[in-house]
Amino acid sequence: MATQHSQPADRLTMAPPAPEPASQPAAADHQSGTKHARTAARLMMAPAVILLLGWMLVPLTMTLYFSFKKFLPLRGGDLGWVGFDNYVRFVSSSAFWPSVQATLVIVGGVLAITVVLGVLLAILLNQPMWGRGVVRILVIAPFFVMPTVSALVWKNMFMDPVNGLLAHVWRAFGAEPLVWLTEASTQSIILIVSWQWLPFATLILLTAIQSLDSEQLEAAEMDGAPPVKRFAYITLPHLSRAITVVVLIQTIFLLSIFAEIFVTTQGAFGTKTLTYLIFQRVLESQNIGLGSAGGVYAIILANIVAIFLMRIVGKNLDA
Amino acid sequence: MARAITSQRKALNTALAWGVGLLIFFPILWTILTSFKTEAQAISDPPVFLFFDWTLENYSVVQERSDYGRFLWNSIIIAGGSTILGIIIAVPAAWSMAFVPSKRTKDILLWMLSTKMLPAVGVLYPIYLLFIKLGLLDTKIGLVIVLMLINLPIIVWMLYTYFKEIPGEILEAARMDGATLREEVLYILTPMAIPGIASTLLLNVILAWNEAFWTLNLTAAKAAPLTAFIASYSSPEGLFYAKLSAASTMAIAPILILGWFSQKQLVSGLTFGAVK
Numbered sequence: 001m002a003t004q005h006s007q008p009a010d011r012l013t014m015a016p017p018a019p020e021p022a023s024q025p026a027a028a029d030h031q032s033g034t035k036h037a038r039t040a041a042r043l044m045m046a047p048a049v050i051l052l053l054g055w056m057l058v059p060l061t062m063t064l065y066f067s068f069k070k071f072l073p074l075r076g077g078d079l080g081w082v083g084f085d086n087y088v089r090f091v092s093s094s095a096f097w098p099s100v101q102a103t104l105v106i107v108g109g110v111l112a113i114t115v116v117l118g119v120l121l122a123i124l125l126n127q128p129m130w131g132r133g134v135v136r137i138l139v140i141a142p143f144f145v146m147p148t149v150s151a152l153v154w155k156n157m158f159m160d161p162v163n164g165l166l167a168h169v170w171r172a173f174g175a176e177p178l179v180w181l182t183e184a185s186t187q188s189i190i191l192i193v194s195w196q197w198l199p200f201a202t203l204i205l206l207t208a209i210q211s212l213d214s215e216q217l218e219a220a221e222m223d224g225a226p227p228v229k230r231f232a233y234i235t236l237p238h239l240s241r242a243i244t245v246v247v248l249i250q251t252i253f254l255l256s257i258f259a260e261i262f263v264t265t266q267g268a269f270g271t272k273t274l275t276y277l278i279f280q281r282v283l284e285s286q287n288i289g290l291g292s293a294g295g296v297y298a299i300i301l302a303n304i305v306a307i308f309l310m311r312i313v314g315k316n317l318d319a
Numbered sequence: 320m321a322r323a324i325t326s327q328r329k330a331l332n333t334a335l336a337w338g339v340g341l342l343i344f345f346p347i348l349w350t351i352l353t354s355f356k357t358e359a360q361a362i363s364d365p366p367v368f369l370f371f372d373w374t375l376e377n378y379s380v381v382q383e384r385s386d387y388g389r390f391l392w393n394s395i396i397i398a399g400g401s402t403i404l405g406i407i408i409a410v411p412a413a414w415s416m417a418f419v420p421s422k423r424t425k426d427i428l429l430w431m432l433s434t435k436m437l438p439a440v441g442v443l444y445p446i447y448l449l450f451i452k453l454g455l456l457d458t459k460i461g462l463v464i465v466l467m468l469i470n471l472p473i474i475v476w477m478l479y480t481y482f483k484e485i486p487g488e489i490l491e492a493a494r495m496d497g498a499t500l501r502e503e504v505l506y507i508l509t510p511m512a513i514p515g516i517a518s519t520l521l522l523n524v525i526l527a528w529n530e531a532f533w534t535l536n537l538t539a540a541k542a543a544p545l546t547a548f549i550a551s552y553s554s555p556e557g558l559f560y561a562k563l564s565a566a567s568t569m570a571i572a573p574i575l576i577l578g579w580f581s582q583k584q585l586v587s588g589l590t591f592g593a594v595k
Contacts, residue, residue: 044411059442144578295441
């Protein structure tokens with residue numbers, strides 16, 4: 001929960017308000033493309049465009065501004081411009097590379113688990129069975145559980161080394177229960193987050209698999225192609241686009257997972273991701289300049305992923 | 320013979336799928352069950368599954384001790400308010416993009432989507448600072464605005480996709496028959512658009528309800544919604560599994576129900592139409 005600090009922020013200059021959008025649509029003529037309709041269309045679009053432009057530009061400008069300053073609200077306030085000092089210091093701090101590693105391991109681990117299990121589950125759910133609708137509901141459910149609930153339920157009722165259900169299971173097999181969140185902290189976070197995102201991957205892959213032409217599969221079966229080959233040469237290529245979309249969208253969300261770490265390890269035991277590191281720099285140690293430089297790195301990273309996603313979405317828009 | 324094999328396979332699929340489905344659902348089921356146990360039963364060794372003395376005590380304790388109702392109310396206002404505000408702003412925009420498209424429409428849509436990709440932590444301090452300056456920290460209206468803005472791209476996209484499917488010929492036919500613009504909007508477009516608006520509403524209430532970065536960082540005591548309320552259980556005292564379960568069950572139940580209704584729209588809504 002937010003700690004409220006009193007801010008000696010009187011010396012701060014606010015970023016300028018967002019300028020009028022320059023990118024109003026130069027409406028092409030369509031069947032309804034009278035001048036009147038075009039003006040009306042622009043007016044109807046204006047609130048959404050202006051708001052989003054402001055939402056993007058104002059904080060972004062401020063983050064950029066702070067990233068070039070030594071700014072410690074609780075220890076002297078604005079201590080002047082420092083050039084790229086914060087950018088260099090953020091990268092050379094001892095916490096940086098471990099946080100990159102933690103981020104990569106967690107994002108990569110969750111992606112691998114959700115995509116592989118998602119494909120298998122989608123294939124399974126696509127088979128003829130009784131009560132498919134109910135099974136679908138059971139599988140989707142974790143996606144609707146709020147992150148703080150799933151993190152706390154897993155932390156206490158499953159991963160607790162004394163009373164957790166997993167500890168009971170371990171003991172039932174005569175093994176010493178694991179202290180999950182300290183001994184296997186990264187794996188625990190991956191498990192929790194995978195549980196939350198597996199439904200998303202499954203649902204999208206299932207939707208994609210349902211559009212697969214079953215005649216193609218039947219023809220291959222007639223020709224004697226074994227299941228493994230049918231999967232590798234027909235199903236998987238058909239799913240490749242959906243898998244790409246799942247990977248890209250999940251990456252964007254996974255890069256910024258927060259609550260799952262906030263209520264479990266608080267970034268301890270090697271689970272301090274880039275997002276969590278920036279959060280600590282900004283709100284816990286109130287080193288705004290350093291945190292802002294980190295924020296700019298995070299924005300650049302997310303944009304690299306976003307470019308690929310936008311390309312796919314954009315292509316689909318033309319079709 | 321072929322029939323027998325098929326139904327055998329079907330039985331096998333059914334057993335396997337139900338097994339996996341129940342395994343995935345189990346944490347939720349276990350939480351719901353635990354919420355009806357006493358604290359002692361909640362940690363009994365071996366764990367009890369169904370045969371315990373069912374009690375509703377935890378639910379009343381949670382409400383009494385922590386004023387659960389207030390957090391629930393905050394969640395409802397924040398999730399509902401941000402969604403409704405977002406729809407009011409997005410409907411005209413999506414409408415004009417779908418019915419009066421221009422060369423720039425695609426660029427604007429993609430640009431809107433790109434604002435959704437902005438990592439929240441990158442703009443945490445500016446927003447925090449603006450909230451302090453504007454007196455919005457720990458207020459419901461502040462969160463309504465922020466959650467509206469982060470979900471606005473999704474709302475515009477979903478509505479655009481739905482409006483796009485309304486055939487233009489119907490409008491032309493109505494115009495031929497002498498319908499005025501007002502009649503056109505009121506009697507033809509609106510009824511056709513309502514299902515799309517409804518599912519957009521549903522999905523965005525879910526997203527806003529579960530949002531757990533801004534709700535945790537921009538609230539303290541007054542405006543905290545359920546996400547923050549549950550997070551306050553992370554440093555527990557004494558026995559609390561049953562109470563945590565009761566609080567969790569109450570926090571997720573409404574969304575689980577809404578979510579099951581919206582599962583069809585989920586895919587196209589969350590992939591921005593890239594997977595249909």
